[in-house]
Amino acid sequence: MTELLTAAQMRAIEQAAIASGTVTGLALMERAGAGVVKAILAEWPELAEGRQASTGALPRTPGYFRTENAGRRALVLCGPGNNGGDGFVVARLLRARGWEVRVHLYGDAAKLPPNARANHDRWRGMGDVSRWAAASILGQAETMAPDVIVDAVFGTGLTRPLPPEVAAVMTALPAGRRVAVDAPSGLCMDSGRVLGAAAVCATLTVTFHAPKLGHVLAEGPFRCGVLRLVDIGLGPQDRADRNAHAIVRLEEGTGQLFKDPHAHKFDHGHALILSGGPGRGGAARLSARAALRVGAGLVTLGCPPDAMAENAARLDAIMLRQVGGEGLAQVLADRRINALCLGPGFGLGALQARHVAEALDSGRALVLDADALTLLARDAGLFAMLHADCVLTPHAGEFTRLFPDITARLAKPALGGPAFSKVDAARAAAARAGCVVLFKGPDTVIAAPSGACRINAAVYDRAVPWLATAGSGDVLAGMITGLLARDFGAFEAACTGAWLHVEAARSFGPGLIAEDLPEELPKVFRGLRL
Numbered sequence: 001m002t003e004l005l006t007a008a009q010m011r012a013i014e015q016a017a018i019a020s021g022t023v024t025g026l027a028l029m030e031r032a033g034a035g036v037v038k039a040i041l042a043e044w045p046e047l048a049e050g051r052q053a054s055t056g057a058l059p060r061t062p063g064y065f066r067t068e069n070a071g072r073r074a075l076v077l078c079g080p081g082n083n084g085g086d087g088f089v090v091a092r093l094l095r096a097r098g099w100e101v102r103v104h105l106y107g108d109a110a111k112l113p114p115n116a117r118a119n120h121d122r123w124r125g126m127g128d129v130s131r132w133a134a135a136s137i138l139g140q141a142e143t144m145a146p147d148v149i150v151d152a153v154f155g156t157g158l159t160r161p162l163p164p165e166v167a168a169v170m171t172a173l174p175a176g177r178r179v180a181v182d183a184p185s186g187l188c189m190d191s192g193r194v195l196g197a198a199a200v201c202a203t204l205t206v207t208f209h210a211p212k213l214g215h216v217l218a219e220g221p222f223r224c225g226v227l228r229l230v231d232i233g234l235g236p237q238d239r240a241d242r243n244a245h246a247i248v249r250l251e252e253g254t255g256q257l258f259k260d261p262h263a264h265k266f267d268h269g270h271a272l273i274l275s276g277g278p279g280r281g282g283a284a285r286l287s288a289r290a291a292l293r294v295g296a297g298l299v300t301l302g303c304p305p306d307a308m309a310e311n312a313a314r315l316d317a318i319m320l321r322q323v324g325g326e327g328l329a330q331v332l333a334d335r336r337i338n339a340l341c342l343g344p345g346f347g348l349g350a351l352q353a354r355h356v357a358e359a360l361d362s363g364r365a366l367v368l369d370a371d372a373l374t375l376l377a378r379d380a381g382l383f384a385m386l387h388a389d390c391v392l393t394p395h396a397g398e399f400t401r402l403f404p405d406i407t408a409r410l411a412k413p414a415l416g417g418p419a420f421s422k423v424d425a426a427r428a429a430a431a432r433a434g435c436v437v438l439f440k441g442p443d444t445v446i447a448a449p450s451g452a453c454r455i456n457a458a459v460y461d462r463a464v465p466w467l468a469t470a471g472s473g474d475v476l477a478g479m480i481t482g483l484l485a486r487d488f489g490a491f492e493a494a495c496t497g498a499w500l501h502v503e504a505a506r507s508f509g510p511g512l513i514a515e516d517l518p519e520e521l522p523k524v525f526r527g528l529r530l
């Protein structure tokens with residue numbers, strides 16, 4: 001499972017590898033720069049065309065290779081840290097391929113960290129380094145018409161907004177192939193948020209060893225363009241000494257979806273989905289259908305007496321029970337009902353609040369979505385009843401209602417790194433609620449009170465914009481409820497449900513409506529060879 005690293009974790013891994021003597025910082029930088037060049041040529045194979053120049057001491061006459069090569073040109077923008085060091089490696093390796101390369105440095109060469117300085121000096125044996133001047137860089141970007149512009153200004157070490165003279169360049173780069181080394185400069189790699197107001201919009205971002213949180217959260221995917229990962233030989237980590245809950249993973253895979261071929265339907269649990277009144281049952285029916293398709297043995301829809309006829313006409317495999325003013329006690333007397341879902345199309349009245357209280361009081365595994373989240377936000381007493389087997393599934397608006405102070409921290413302009421992130425927000429919410437919180441979005445974050453955290457990233461190749469459709473959240477709530485009925489723990493149910501939800505959408509493709517999602521699950525399961 002892919003681990004997502006913070007900038008500090010990446011630094012620690014690098015330092016541990018160097019301290020162990022298995023690799024030098026200079027070797028890592030060389031591999032990083034070489035990886036960037038390889039990724040550029042893989043992304044745009046047409047750039048590989050042209051005559052190869054020999055390596056070694058090359059004349060420093062600008063434009064020397066202009067007539068020698070296929071006319072490939074790169075503008076490399078380097079910064080004051082090791083990201084800039086990677087940039088000097090890229091410049092050298094492109095030049096060695098016969099490219100014309102122009103390099104600009106933001107900062108003072110004498111103050112570069114040692115490895116970056118060493119690569120600066122090696123590059124100086126091949127070409128010039130111009131001092132940073134916004135007008136001349138932008139002018140050169142126009143007149144030179146580079147095939148590639150390399151952003152090696154700031155990487156994981158960015159701690160504050162881009163200086164104005166850097167922002168002036170990075171936000172005005174011409175369209176074309178803009179390659180970010182490790183990170184688009186201006187982006188906080190712990191949060192995916194832009195520090196201040198300016199960051200590069202790259203077409204290709206090449207990162208090293210493992211993706212960072214900022215590559216998948218918030219604005220990260222939109223700023224990175226295509227994301228490529230380069231192995232720089234740091235190897236698998238020994239994480240024994242690290243707090244497992246500090247690690248954020250990308251959600252991927254099947255969890256415990258397999259079913260025992262000898263099992264009975266009652267072995268797969270019984271989910272109860274509560275519905276709203278007449279004419280409002282569609283949302284709960286979607287949830288119920290998803291719970292059944294994801295493999296709950298039995299699913300019952302509970303609805304008010306006046307909605308019985310409507311639901312009876314619409315349901316077959318899903319059972320129907322009347323749940324009215326008499327409360328939930330009678331239904332829950334059936335101990336086989338082991339997972340509940342309240343919220344989709346539910347209603348916001350006193351009776352619904354009472355049903356939420358009864359459901360919480362029953363101690364059953366529980367998904368609270370939509371209207372149930374609004375009821376929780378209105379009533380501190382209800383909120384206080386949340387327990388470890390609950391899953392809250394708020395979208396951004398519901399999250400704000402439930403945790404206004406946490407949203408306020410997230411909404412505050414990010415001026416310093418590491419900026420408060422959606423991961424921080426979901427973790428804080430889960431700790432306060434004492435249950436699992438699934439904070440929706442293209443970067444869905446699932447957090448448990450323990451600090452355990454995963455991101456279900458529907459970005460890059462996994463983007464599913466057509467999932468933003470009415471009723472899709474009701475289906476997600478139902479999938480999670482069905483998995484709870486199948487005895488998944490709350491955290492695993494939320495993670496696996498979120499993953500399947502995106503997989504179903506990807507499998508169906510454009511044109512998807514919420515009804516299609518549960519019906520697509522069998523195909524997803526077949527693909528998983530369940």
Ligand SMILES: NC(=O)C1=CN([C@@H]2O[C@H](COP(=O)(O)OP(=O)(O)OC[C@H]3O[C@@H](n4cnc5c(N)ncnc54)[C@H](O)[C@@H]3O)[C@@H](O)[C@H]2O)[C@@H](O)CC1
Binds near residue numbers: 010013014029154
């Ligand atoms: N960690 C690793 O294992 C590796 C890191 N490498 C590269 O090293 C980079 C990290 O290097 P650094 O930690 O030196 O960080 P950066 O090169 O990203 O930037 C750090 C420098 O910029 C300054 N700075 C930060 N924000 C600033 C701002 N807004 N305005 C002006 N100055 C600012 C800092 O004081 C520091 O001097 C990575 O992104 C990657 O490109 C690679 O060489 C490969 C290996």
Ligand SMILES: [K+]
Binds near residue numbers: 083153180181184185
């Ligand atoms: K960069």
